[in-house]
Amino acid sequence: MEPLPRQLQDLSEQAKKTEDVVAAAREGNRARLEAHRQQLHDTWTAAVNRTRQQVDADDAALHLRWSLMRERIKGHFVELQQRSERWRGDPDVTKAERRADQAERDAAEAVDFAVIALDGALEAVVAAVLARADADELAMSSRRAGPAQPPTATCAWPLRRRQDVPPPR
Known part of the structure; x- marks a missing residue:
């Protein structure tokens, strides 16, 4: 799994792409929208494939739950795309209006x-930062109160996973 700071950077880049799609939609720029559709499809497929390759054995159950959710979501969007493709080119104006409304x-x-989903993801980010800060505070207080403990990751950004923490000196 990518480190959280990298994922947040990806999220920021995705927000910029979203703004471009919204602008193209407002302008009615069909060529840009078609290009975005293909790019989004390719990005989605790559993200799903990349996620499958990043399974950590310790997190297999958690990964399975998220993987099943991703697959259900992907299936829904694939169905929407296929339906849209089937509808294209039908010359019936009434049907085209109904399909546009449905789309x-x-x-x-x-x-x-x-x-x-974004709200949930941001809540998870905040929870992760706070959990790391709590763990660091506990580690610091236990070092002061008791025998020497190996250092843990600091709360300083970027967040680090436990295996990324350098060994004690």
Whole structure:
């Protein structure tokens, strides 16, 4: 799994891409939207594949739960994409209007889900930072009160996983 600071950087870059997609949608720039659609599909596929390769044996159960969730979500978005592709090119105006309305409802639901997921992710980031700070405070107080303890990661950004902490000197 990527370190949290790297994931946060990726999230920031994704927000910038989102702004570009929104701008293209507002402008009705079909060429940019088509390019974004392909890029987003490729990015999603790469992210799913990368996640599969980053399984840590100690976190197998946790990984399985998140993996199952990702697969369900991916399946839903693949279904939306396939439905959209089937609809393209049908000359019936009434059907096209209904499909556009449905596609807009699907997009609204997807954005709502993304906002909820982002809120949950940010809450997890805050919880991780606070948990690291608590652990560091406990380690510092136990070193002062008792026998020497090996150092732990400091709360300084970027967050580090326990195995990234240098050995005691």
